[in-house]
């Protein structure tokens with residue numbers, strides 16, 4: 001059985017087969033939401049609210065139900081003012097942006113894309129290779145730095161990542177860089193030692209530049225399921241996450257998990273990754289995203 | 301943790317069932333609902349969940365569990381057996397070619413863990429059978445992919461064949477195999493670039509590599525944290541390559557790993573190994589029964605049957 005149709009088509013189908021709001025319908029609705037990785041809890045919430053609305057507000061017809069569901073999702077994502085998306089910049093000294101996340105999420109690649117974007121906009125950009133652990137990690141960032149024509153702080157493999165961070169922050173200050181992107185090693189959120197190491201790096205940055213890091217970006221792979229919620233919760237405990245970069249949205253992944261993360265933890269998405277090329281990075285547009293989930297359903 | 305609520309609820313339901321001499325249709329329905337939610341929360345694909353529930357329900361009825369002795373226990377056992385069975389029953393291992401070399405080709409999405417797994421497998425084979433593997437660096441796209449494989453090769457003391465990033469990967473594989481034959485390597489690993497299953501151009505590249513290499517094993521490497529999309533990925537790679545097995549990585553995390561069930565259900569191909577960390581010896585044989593307990597979020601499902 002092929003399951004290639006989009007979430008929108010699925011919902012369309014659901015509403016096309018719609019007879020009445022009964023238990024079967026609720027189950028189908030939950031499945032459809034869950035299929036986009038919105039998650040059981042949020043799916044149940046929406047379906048429970050619909051149950052209420054059916055009772056109290058007499059939502060009955062297919063169109064009513066459809067509008068209700070879309071309305072709920074948009075509400076959760078609550079179109080924020082644009083400033084929420086833009087990176088906070090330090091007006092008094094270098095801006096420091098720390099990238100964190102689990103293994104293979106897309107941290108290094110996102111830095112490669114972002115460094116280029118800021119260099120092109122006329123900023124003096126520095127990147128720091130504080131993943132000293134993974135094989136080839138330093139060379140990977142180095143390759144991006146070359147392509148982007150930005151400077152890099154690196155040490156040899158196996159050095160203390162905190163010392164790379166320290167050197168990079170110092171260089172950013174001394175040499176008047178506008179913005180410093182720090183790449184860290186991927187770590188699973190249940191690894192206590194690695195999480196402590198992250199907390200330590202974060203502390204060094206704040207000690208050297210008060211108010212920094214201006215942004216801590218959690219990089220999340222859009223194909224990840226409910227575990228992304230644990231990621232957001234646990235990483236938030238060691239660093240004050242200011243936003244999410246949702247990568248690999250160029251796949252068929254729906255990335256509905258960010259709805260849950262917003263709903264349950266309150267962290268917004270700031271950027272999305274749409275491929276492996278330097279230009280495959282976009283600012284996140286919540287409305288477009290939610291409506292994207294329903295592509296084919298809403299006539300533009 | 302996100303899932304604690306649901307798996308605790310399932311454990312409560314199981315506990316309640318265990319004590320009952322007789323259970324009603326309503327009990328059965330509630331149990332099925334809790335199982336459904338627990339599986340969905342573990343990222344098992346919803347269609348797979350649907351079929352699973354149907355199958356358990358009809359088994360429960362077929363074996364007239366409701367009238368039998370200890371019906372609650374029987375239901376738990378059916379759930380556990382069915383889950384284990386769906387994930388492949390017993391552990392399986394790599395296929396070996398009659399003539400050397402055994403050629404193992406890796407495939408999967410970006411960042412799944414292919415390159416790391418090549419190192420782990422090579423290390424394992426060296427330890428188990430004194431193997432003399434060769435690794436071929438056929439990822440010419442990801443920055444420093446070759447350097448990464450070379451460092452991995454260094455760590456496990458296995459040579460890497462590479463021709464830089466300007467040669468077509470199919471040609472690299474051909475040349476690498478020629479060298480392996482000359483040097484009488486008994487295993488060859490082909491590390492390929494990560495790609496999306498919907499990327500036709502890159503999927504064609506994999507098909508061409510398969511064509512020239514005629515691999516003994518084609519391993520799909522999947523991140524255990526994958527969500528509902530796991531079925532599309534597995535289906536896409538399996539349709540294109542007819543994979544022979546799966547490696548599930550990053551199980552050292554706190555993911556429930558429902559993707560395992562989905563992949564097995566849509567491809568029918570066995571899960572051979574699990575990645576349990578970033579180090580070269582963090583590779584385990586896949587155990588379907590343990591995975592079943594993990595997906596349900598229970599230490600050991602059968603303990604709910606045995607403890608009477």
Ligand SMILES: Nc1nc2c(ncn2[C@@H]2O[C@H](COP(=O)(O)OP(=O)(O)OP(=O)(O)O)[C@@H](O)[C@H]2O)c(=O)[nH]1
Nearest residue numbers: 103104105106107108109186248273274275410411
């Ligand atoms: N298709 C696609 N691939 C991406 C995207 N972002 C990153 N990748 C790929 O995903 C893989 C992993 O990316 P990395 O940037 O190395 O991820 P990381 O988080 O730095 O990984 P570790 O440092 O090993 O934890 C690479 O093959 C990237 O090219 C994206 O938006 N779309």
Ligand SMILES: Nc1nc2c(ncn2[C@@H]2O[C@H](COP(=O)(O)OP(=O)(O)OP(=O)(O)O)[C@@H](O)[C@H]2O)c(=O)[nH]1
Nearest residue numbers: 103104410411412413414415416494550575576577
């Ligand atoms: N914790 C943990 N990390 C793993 C495991 N397997 C791989 N990794 C990490 O996951 C990240 C990606 O691994 P790679 O081997 O580079 O993945 P890949 O599939 O070759 O990636 P691309 O070539 O970019 O497609 C790295 O940080 C690895 O160290 C595992 O079993 N557990």
Ligand SMILES: [Mg+2]
Nearest residue numbers: 107108131137
């Ligand atoms: Mg990295």
Ligand SMILES: [Mg+2]
Nearest residue numbers: 414415439445
């Ligand atoms: Mg690789």
